[in-house]
Amino acid sequence: MSAVAIVQTAFIGDVVLATPLFEASRTARPSDRIIGVVRAGCDNLLGNNPFVDEVIVWDKHGHDRGPGGLVRIARLLRERSVDTALIPHRSLRTSLALYLSGARTRIGFAKGGGALLHSVCVPYRLGIHEVERNLMLVRAAGWNADGFAPKIFPDEQDRSIVDDIVGNFGPYCVFAPGSVWATKRWPVESYIQVGSAIVEKAYRLS
Numbered sequence: 001m002s003a004v005a006i007v008q009t010a011f012i013g014d015v016v017l018a019t020p021l022f023e024a025s026r027t028a029r030p031s032d033r034i035i036g037v038v039r040a041g042c043d044n045l046l047g048n049n050p051f052v053d054e055v056i057v058w059d060k061h062g063h064d065r066g067p068g069g070l071v072r073i074a075r076l077l078r079e080r081s082v083d084t085a086l087i088p089h090r091s092l093r094t095s096l097a098l099y100l101s102g103a104r105t106r107i108g109f110a111k112g113g114g115a116l117l118h119s120v121c122v123p124y125r126l127g128i129h130e131v132e133r134n135l136m137l138v139r140a141a142g143w144n145a146d147g148f149a150p151k152i153f154p155d156e157q158d159r160s161i162v163d164d165i166v167g168n169f170g171p172y173c174v175f176a177p178g179s180v181w182a183t184k185r186w187p188v189e190s191y192i193q194v195g196s197a198i199v200e201k202a203y204r205l206s
Contacts, residue, residue, distance in 0.1 A: 003033035003082045007098065008089050009058050011180070015042045017130045018088050020148035021138060022051040025086065028143035035080060037073065048153035054080070060093070070097050077101035086137045087118065107137045173198050 004025045008018040015038050025034050033053045036046045040059040046052045058064050058073050074097045077085075085098045087108035095114020098106045108114065110121035122140045125133060131150060138145040154162075166172065175195070179185050 001031070001033055001081065002029075002084075003035055003077075003080045004029055005035045005037055005077055005080075005082045005085045005098070005101075005103065007037040007085060007087050007094055009037060009039045009060060009091070009094060010089050011039075012042055012045065014089070014130075015045050016150050016152060018134055019045075019049065019150045019152065020131055021086050021088070021134055022046070022049060023151070024135065024138045024143055024145055024148045026051040028138075028141070029084075033080065035077070035082065037077075045152060048155050049151075050153065058097075071100070073097045074100035077103065084141065086141070087114075088134045088137060090114065090124075092117075105141070107140050109137075 006018060006021045006025065008015050022034055022036065025032075034051060035054045035056060036049075036052050037056045037058055038046065040057050040062060043055045043057050046055045056073065056076055058069065060069065063069065064072060070093055077098070078101045082101055082103045084105040085101070085103045085107065087094060087098060087106060090109055090112030092113030095106070095108060095112075095117040099117040105120065106118045107120040107122060108118040109124040110118075111124035115121055120140050122136050125136070135145040135148060138148075173195075175191060177186065177191060
């Protein structure tokens with residue numbers, strides 16, 4: 001059985017924005033094995049996804065650090081007969097692992113250190129949503145890319161954890177202000193302004 005691998009070893013939000021690739025791959029290749037390769041801590045996002053057959057954790061900052069981890073991932077993908085890889089993550093290390101895996105079709109963006117190792121390079125368009133940009137990889141494979149959106153599939157344990165945190169409060173608004181990238185951090189003053197507007201509107205509606 002041949003397999004399709006979707007490799008996104010960036011952060012949680014990046015994996016969520018890549019989830020349409022799994023559904024699109026399952027739709028295009030229903031009899032193939034669909035494999036997700038993600039960093040440690042993101043694997044639970046795909047654990048209940050019905051469009052994913054297997055999740056491989058690439059712990060780049062742990063036991064997979066260095067060349068040995070790269071070779072391990074390449075070997076795992078080769079053992080699973082991956083012949084097509086969609087690579088939204090723009091990383092030389094990621095592209096090299098896919099190249100060494102023996103996957104014949106390696107579709108990634110024509111931007112970043114690993115572009116020369118792709119068999120198909122897709123222009124990295126600016127000014128469009130990340131989901132639409134990722135789906136360009138699906139179109140480059142010759143598959144249908146219309147109508148797919150990010151999806152996560154929480155189980156009862158996930159829901160129970162959220163219920164314990166949220167309790168009976170509601171309606172509520174959630175801010176996620178953190179980022180490891182300074183360029184992605186919204187100014188504190190902007191959060192204050194939005195929060196104040198939300199509180200003011202809530203009082204008017206109550």
